Amino acid sequence: MKKILTRIGAWLGKRNPFVLIGIAIVATLVAVAGGSAAMEYTMTEEFCTSCHEMRNNVYVEYGGSIHDTNRTGVRAICPDCHVPREPVDKWIRKVQAAGELYQHFIVGKIDTKEKFREHRAELAKNVWTRMKSTDSRECRHCHTADKMSSDLQTETAQARHEKGRAEGLTCIDCHFGIAHSEPKGITPADIVVKQKL
Template identity: 90%
Template structure:
């Protein structure tokens, strides 16, 4: 394949170097636009729920949760909580997700409700670990601690938030099981990680 491309490139360069430059520019634009369109599509709720594993398990649990339906009408969809917004981190997460797709679709690790339940704690641990490593970065895109009004919080919530700050806790340490059912036998407090941020 490399030889063929080299021959074509050499032939084009001998004929008209501007043609080679033009083809390269067009191919780059098409590649970037196509990659961007693919990235945008994979960040939609429709894409996230296109497989029955997600639609019938975690998405079914998400329905009616505070992140789906609430008094303000603001919704957090799958990528809001599970995919970074920063471009490099987003691409890294998407590349890692390809490995997860292999486990889900080729190996069939969670292709039935029973298998999903069996692996729920492992799956939750993976997500919670990522969230703890980034100091709940995805939560903080919508929930800004400096903009929270402690006056509107209960005394218990104020005390717990203060204690959490003192102990260096992150959002997911206390706020889990909000959009999905909790796995049995483990919580984010059981996971010890070195935070990256």
């Protein structure tokens, strides 16, 4: 390795500094473009359902849910609910997800339906904790509270939204189990976190 680095150093030392700057610029552009392309691919439904753990468990539940099929035809796919849109937060979440991929997929923690069911409450708790800590940020990308028309909501929905706001609740406290089956023994109300607003 030392020989290789010495040769590269000798080769670079003989080059015009402008050539080296040009190489650095091109390498940076290639890295940024490649990183952006990889990021965009990992934000697709195809990528999210490429492993059987997701395709055969949570994706099956999502099929036919209000986020999949509805009267307006507007669909929310996996990253819409599970990945922030802000660039820095998105990269942070992607790094966390890579760790989760290793922990759950590569190690085989949830590689069968039985194992998935066994760990379902833990997995849900992780997602709900993250969503509660960000005041359901991902929900609010599509559902804007100040643009909701109370007139189009039932009296019960109006009262519950008002009560939730008064109690400092966030979307996920009430609206869970919409796209996926609810785990047994836990709800978001059982999770107490300090919200990052």
